Amino acid sequence: MNSERKAVILDFERPLVEMEQRIRQIEQMAQESGVDVSDRVSQLVNNYRQLRQEIFSRLTPEQRVKVARHPRRPTTLDYIQAMTDEWLELHGDRGGSDDPALVGGFARLGGQPVLILGHQKGRDTKENVARNFGMASPGGYRKALRLMHHAHRFGLPIITLIDTPGAYPGVEAERLGQGEAIAVNLQEMFALAVPIICVVIGEGGSGGALGIGVGDRILMFEHAIYSVISPEGCAAILWKDSTQAAKAAQALKLTAPDLLELGLIDQILPEPLGAAHADPVQATETLKRALLDNLARLRELDGATLMRQRYDKFRRMGVVLDG
């Protein structure tokens, strides 16, 4: 791991970092002086755990946005590599492009072959530039659709991992029909006769997230966010002031508990203490277990039932007054 990734500390994590440093100092001093401080240290470690618990159990929406975007947060390929027995990445939309911001391929998960798709953020600046910060282009959505059609033909369940600030806002993306590419995916994902599980692992940015976000089960990590617009964008438009992002984050109801309450997601995946970046191994374990549980349940349904239930699920979304 390079220093750039290690250096990232969110402001509300700072008390934890300071405490950690103090514990190290005491340990070192004890070693030098030969005095037994194990009681004192274990007490401090306890305090540390308690503080971490406190901080992460009452994160504000704005703080959750920061956690969801944490540069050390596990990415799609991190999870794939850690939880699958086999992984073969596939490339290309067969229309002239291969988008590195949206990856896909076959995997074996708990012994079963599946198709996994996901937005891919970079794990350092250089990779982020190469991967457009996980912002997919039309070619990415079309590659995803090609692979999903393939999964449908061969009866492979589909897993999508969502982690994007949004679809790529560029001239080339517009020229190639960003809106059309996403729209077609939304429609076609209702016509796939295989189980689809979508998981928001980090940042669920608007239409760019939804473009691979239609499924039978929608899961979300505890500190992930899913929003119609970025808090900064919303603040700039509605408050005419992008520094009001904290207010926008609050108002948009973009956290996992909010979305569960609104009936827009099915399940929240608890994160390890200190969030997924603090313990990627445990986060991977949680994800894998949730995927296998849900797959087992969905496998019992035939294709027609899956598609009907998927339609009905999204059909219910929305709140209106009638009459």
Place this chain on the structure above:
Amino acid sequence: MSLFDWFANRPKVAPLSQEQQQREIADGLWTKCLACGALTYTKDLHLNNKVCPECGYHHPVKSHERLKQLLDADTWQPRNEHLTACDPLHFVDRKPYSERLREMQHKTGLNDAIQTGFGKIDTHPVALGVMDFNFMGGSMGSVVGEKITRLVEEATQARLPVILICASGGARMQEGMLSLMQMAKTAAALGRHRQANLLYISILTHPTTGGVTASFAMLGDLILAEPKALIGFAGRRVIEQTLREKLPDNFQTAEYLLQHGFVDMIVPRTQLKHTLAQLLRLHTPTSPPVGHRYVTPGFLLS
């Protein structure tokens, strides 16, 4: 002579004094073109579907004006007019959403940003949805999504073509993720309509952007656009700011989309009813189909 030619040939300059002109513009008797500045007798402008007879500029139109322009007289049967939004997020920005809604309803006489229903175009029965940009920028929240979905479901049952006239800034932020999900919901309903081999024509008018572009607007079997309409997914400013890319002159216009293969044709508003009638006629079989049905290629696998 077409109405359009007649307008083009009549005396062009309003024979009025400056002062009288100003007064009559204020009275609404004359309308000044937002593009070329030409003065047109307001009644005449309306007769020309609010297209400037001088330069062809398409003035914004309200949804009820659209209905009048497109449908045969007395054929409109509105549906779900009473659906209203109810602020499930208790959203407050500089003003509470509930207050914004009330103001908009008062200002426009509409309950939300779309009118849906059934009517006839040159005797052809159609399901029609017309978005209204005057209602919160035509933004799509739960009501717009629900009304479109109900319309498309009813049209699928009745085996009728669907026509949606888009005019929208995108998803309605004040309903958060509920708005985003309307993109999937409307796309799903149109998917079933499509699987039933029924015709869906989407008409992109100024402006059609964001979440509406990335859902039903771009899903038409046939996609028409009004001249010079702004059509795109990402906002121009966002693209300029984040990437500092120089934007092509006609970027995200109807003409740009035509050039790059995303719309079938650009149709001036004065020709729209005529063109729609023509398309509907071309999709009306002259004899009943004999045991042969096409498999809809979009759903190539179902």
